[in-house]
Amino acid sequence: MSNRRVVVTDCPGGPLLVRGADEVVGIDGTAAPVERAVVAVCRCGRSDRLPWCDDSHRDRRRKTKT
Amino acid sequence: MRLPQPCGPLSEGVVETLRARPNGPHAVPEPRAMGDVTYPLTDRDFQLALWILYELHYRGFDDVDDPHAEWDPLLMVSRAALERTFEHAVRRLVSETPDEAPALEDLGDTPAEQVTAALVRMTARSGPSDVAQFLHRRATREEFCSYLAERAVYHLRESDPQSFVLPRIGGAAKVALAELQYDEYGGGRPDRLHQALFARALDSLGMTTDLAPYVERATGATLASVNLMSLFALNRRLRGAAMGHLAAFEATSSLPCERILRGARRLRLPDAVIDYYDEHVEADAVHEQLAIRGICAALVADEPELAPDVVLGATACLAVDGLAGEVLLDGWRTGRHDRAAG
Numbered sequence: 405m406s407n408r409r410v411v412v413t414d415c416p417g418g419p420l421l422v423r424g425a426d427e428v429v430g431i432d433g434t435a436a437p438v439e440r441a442v443v444a445v446c447r448c449g450r451s452d453r454l455p456w457c458d459d460s461h462r463d464r465r466r467k468t469k470t
Numbered sequence: 471m472r473l474p475q476p477c478g479p480l481s482e483g484v485v486e487t488l489r490a491r492p493n494g495p496h497a498v499p500e501p502r503a504m505g506d507v508t509y510p511l512t513d514r515d516f517q518l519a520l521w522i523l524y525e526l527h528y529r530g531f532d533d534v535d536d537p538h539a540e541w542d543p544l545l546m547v548s549r550a551a552l553e554r555t556f557e558h559a560v561r562r563l564v565s566e567t568p569d570e571a572p573a574l575e576d577l578g579d580t581p582a583e584q585v586t587a588a589l590v591r592m593t594a595r596s597g598p599s600d601v602a603q604f605l606h607r608r609a610t611r612e613e614f615c616s617y618l619a620e621r622a623v624y625h626l627r628e629s630d631p632q633s634f635v636l637p638r639i640g641g642a643a644k645v646a647l648a649e650l651q652y653d654e655y656g657g658g659r660p661d662r663l664h665q666a667l668f669a670r671a672l673d674s675l676g677m678t679t680d681l682a683p684y685v686e687r688a689t690g691a692t693l694a695s696v697n698l699m700s701l702f703a704l705n706r707r708l709r710g711a712a713m714g715h716l717a718a719f720e721a722t723s724s725l726p727c728e729r730i731l732r733g734a735r736r737l738r739l740p741d742a743v744i745d746y747y748d749e750h751v752e753a754d755a756v757h758e759q760l761a762i763r764g765i766c767a768a769l770v771a772d773e774p775e776l777a778p779d780v781v782l783g784a785t786a787c788l789a790v791d792g793l794a795g796e797v798l799l800d801g802w803r804t805g806r807h808d809r810a811a812g
Contacts (some may be wrong), residue, residue: 459724
């Protein structure tokens with residue numbers, strides 16, 4: 405195998421930054437392909453784009469949908 | 471791109487000089503008694519003159535024949551005079567910004583912790599901007615397009631100012647900035663270059679991708695918000711402010727982009743418009759972490775004396791972009807009022 409490393413960086417109060425992964429697999433087995441060099445994986449569960457962070461952890465107000 | 475039409479004595483002076491005979495003697499553009507400029511941050515003539523001088527360092531103008539214009543000493547004198555007034559106005563605005571934030575020393579043990587806490591704190595306060603909420607819920611297609619036209623001045627040059635900072639910083643901060651810029655520049659895929667995504671959005675609406683007409687119609691405050699990035703990025707002494715600005719910009723982008731995206735869907739705008747904002751919700755959630763933790767924290771760990779500049783840059787970003795947003799909203803309100811009255 406290659407010597408590529410997968411690195412996960414903790415962002416307290418925010419997502420996990422992941423470098424070097426090919427996909428992120430959800431609890432239901434759905435694999436989300438990684439399409440950028442660094443991805444932010446949601447940890448708060450509020451994102452509308454799971455598994456990716458959409459900054460919803462910042463939005464203190466109730467979410468609005470259209 | 472051609473030179474934009476000037477709109478007052480300062481921009482006329484700059485344009486006349488740039489159109490003058492190549493390599494011939496030319497006068498220093500008259501830096502009109504700066505006393506005439508009562509508020510540089512919204513003065514269109516002032517900001518346009520500065521924008522044109524800055525653009526010489528980016529892609530330049532097809533109708534400027536002198537290839538040496540970029541580093542012409544007399545134009546440098548003019549640029550420096552305008553920049554001094556601009557920087558003074560920005561620092562004044564920042565000093566007038568209400569600030570309940572604790573002193574940096576009280577926010578953490580190390581400069582990196584202090585700056586991280588300060589940036590998270592100051593950007594957490596801002597919810598989706600009034601502009602984003604307006605675009606989400608209320609804007610007509612015409613008003614949405616006028617927003618894209620206004621923002622084109624930045625987005626057609628998206629991320630270019632910050633590239634000037636790469637050689638001016640080192641170590642982990644340089645690596646993180648390069649990583650962020652790589653994503654902005656398409657991650658190795660020319661079709662995903664963010665500037666190109668925005669140009670495709672404009673094109674899908676039948677709008678030009680030529681920058682000059684957008685510069686000619688942009689408000690002074692919008693030009694100021696773009697000039698602010700060049701001011702910070704083209705002056706090495708302000709590299710800390712450039713990176714603080716970037717952090718605040720990215721950290722206040724994801725949620726508004728989500729609102730704007732919903733507005734674009736509400737108006738059934740073309741896929742290219744949806745794609746631009748869709749990309750930015752996800753990308754800017756990453757960039758925010760890279761900018762705050764990867765770039766700014768590493769930069770002040772390396773150069774602790776830059777900590778106050780990082781905070782200055784972030785505060786300036788929020789204040790000047792806020793000003794530009796207010797001017798835009800006022801324009802929409804006035805337009806609706808006039809239409810209702812007419």
